[in-house]
Amino acid sequence: MTPGEVADFLATLPGCTQTGTRAIPAWYVAGRVVARLVAADELMIRCDFAERERLVRDDPETFGIPPEYEAHMKVQAMLAGDADRIRSALRGAWELQRKR
Template sequence: MRVTPDEVGRYAQSLPQVKRKGTESRPAWYVNDRLVVRLDDPNTLVIRVPLSERESLLDAYPDTFGVPPRMEAHHKVEAYLDQAQPDAVRMAIALAWEMQRR
């Protein structure tokens, strides 16, 4: 089952203090003005995750997440909506929310 941008938005906004920003074509969700998740293109999310958790996400869900070279030094992963496992995306967003709300 494909994860949709609308589902991402509903889940992100269900987390305390998360607010939607960005544009219509590139919505983003923030907590305390810190990025949690952003729709980069119709099929790709950028999710902030702790570096300490990133490798385990990539290992457990190789079809869901990736790290392009431009993101290697950052606390981010890409999630590919056309092949993403919904629970994995929600887990990564929850990790991002936890990291960013501090």
């Protein structure tokens, strides 16, 4: 996926708005972060701990847990990874934040 494809996908989810800068965009629902571009090839996605463990276990080429994420409800997604799984994780983050 590209950052543009991430933005296009998140724009289809009701209530999801893009903020941040052109270089470091972030997407929110009701003031709660869904995802943020960390680098040109890396995205931070919000998720609960159980979902994060499942994502990393099922697709370690796409998802990871950097040390700075360990205590937080976040997962790293490498944009060169599986686009369908990234979209699924983004939809899950949107649903998680929408419910709060």
